Amino acid sequence: MDQRAVVTAGTGGIGLETAMGLAARGLAVTVVGRDAERGASAIERITAVATGTAPRFVAADLASLDQVRALAAQLADEGPLTVLVNNVGAMFAQRQQTVDGIEASFAVNHLSPYLLTELLLDQLRAGGPSRIVNVTSGAIKVAKRTFDAVEPPGGYYGFHWYGRAKLANLAYTLYLAERLRGTGITVFAADPGGAATDMTDGTMTSPEIxxxxxxLLWPLVRRTFERSTAGPASVAARPSVLAATDASLDGKTGLLIGPQAHPVPAFRATTDPKVIDNVLRLSRQLAPLHGGPGVQPT
Ligand SMILES: NC(=O)c1ccc[n+]([C@@H]2O[C@H](COP(=O)([O-])OP(=O)(O)OC[C@H]3O[C@@H](n4cnc5c(N)ncnc54)[C@H](OP(=O)(O)O)[C@@H]3O)[C@@H](O)[C@H]2O)c1
Structure with a gap:
């Protein structure tokens, strides 16, 4: 039987390179993105390296919780799953809300992968031993660690809010690894480091982020951004591919795979019980597994 893998935001950037890496290792890969044309050209590239069943594209806007639910329902109907790579992520220069009325950084970087994962656990259990890989970011280092509400106090700074949403997702990832210990599903986070992609192209040039x-240190900060996002997406995909497939991780769970594609310690805030409790509360309230958008927590 095919070993099925899903890579979200898999039609460009790091996700496409991740999908190619999985297909080259024989997995039957489904890539998710919004744009059908981009999906078609991604499928051509993945097909060229695939050694197993042909890849395919499924359209979904993962900024919409209803579209995440619909995607999960479609994937669930298709049977067991061996690998889920939650690669979707986005940084917004200006504050934005999703169709669900939720701040977009938190929705795309955390709620969307949270919801898709929770809705596919039965299929991952059936496909076990299986792996979940959540893509994280070094931007966590500059994140506010308060999750009393979906938005942190203070002004909107895209890079910091992006990092905070990634922090929420990494805290959830490590919590989930413990929750699923012994079930046949293992859970990893992968930090790509940085790469020149659509996400970084032009977005790291404004001090407003x-x-x-x-x-006050903008020239230095900008140079750091430029240096850290200059590399190819193929290199940045290595941590995800390793986390999803490498035999050296068999029997392990709850590891953060760093940019050099080996395990590194996770940031301390991701194991803070208060952070985990608040992230879970917000996730359950804002992204209920069934039905429309959740209530905005007070
Ligand atoms: N690049 C970096 O330096 C860097 C550093 C650290 C972490 N990361 C993380 O690595 C992951 C991949 O980043 P990347 O730089 O490769 O991003 P990217 O270039 O923006 O990724 C492009 C892919 O994302 C898809 N996508 C974007 N928004 C989507 C949405 N709402 N719903 C469905 N698909 C969507 C695009 O599909 P469409 O074309 O159809 O929109 C395309 O497949 C993210 O989680 C990011 O946070 C990146």
Whole structure:
């Protein structure tokens, strides 16, 4: 039987390279993206390296919780799943809300992968031993660690809010690894480091994305951004491919795979019980597994 893998945001950037890596290792890969044309050209590239069943594209806008639910329902109907790579992520220069009325950084970087994962656990159990890989970011280092509400106090700074949403998702990832211990599903986070992709192209050039404190150091900060996002997406995909497939991780769970494609310690805030409790509360309230958008927690 085919070993099925799903890579979200798999039609470009790091996700496409991840999908190619999985297909080259014989997995039957489904890539998810919004744009059908981009999906078609991604499928051509993945097909060229695939050694197993042909890849395919499924359209979904993962900024919409209803579209995440519909995607999960479609994938669930198709049977067991061996690998789920939650690669979708986005940084927004200006504050945005999703169709569900939720701040977009939190929705795309955390709620969407949270919801898709929770809705596919039965299929991952059936496909076990199976792996979940959630793509994280070093931006966590500059994140506010408060999750009393979906938005942190203070002004909107895209890079920091992106990092905070990734922090929420990494805290959830490590919690989930413990929750699923012994079930045949293992859970990893993968930090790609940085790469020149659509997400970084042009978005790291405005001082507005960082807090006033970091703006004072903008020339230095900008140079750091430029250096860290100059590499190819193929290299940045290595941590995800390793986390999804490498035999050296058999029997292990709850590891963060760093940019050099080996395990690194996770940031301390991701194991803070208060952070985990608040992230879970927000996730359950805002992204209920069934039905429309959740209530905005007070
Ligand atoms: N690039 C970096 O330096 C860097 C550093 C650290 C972490 N990361 C993380 O690595 C992951 C991949 O990043 P990347 O730089 O490769 O991003 P990217 O270039 O923006 O990724 C492009 C892919 O994302 C899809 N996509 C974007 N928004 C989507 C949505 N709402 N619903 C469905 N698909 C969507 C695109 O599909 P369409 O074309 O159809 O929109 C395309 O397949 C993210 O989680 C990111 O946070 C990246």
């Amino acid at each position: 960082v807090s006033p404190g970091l703006r």
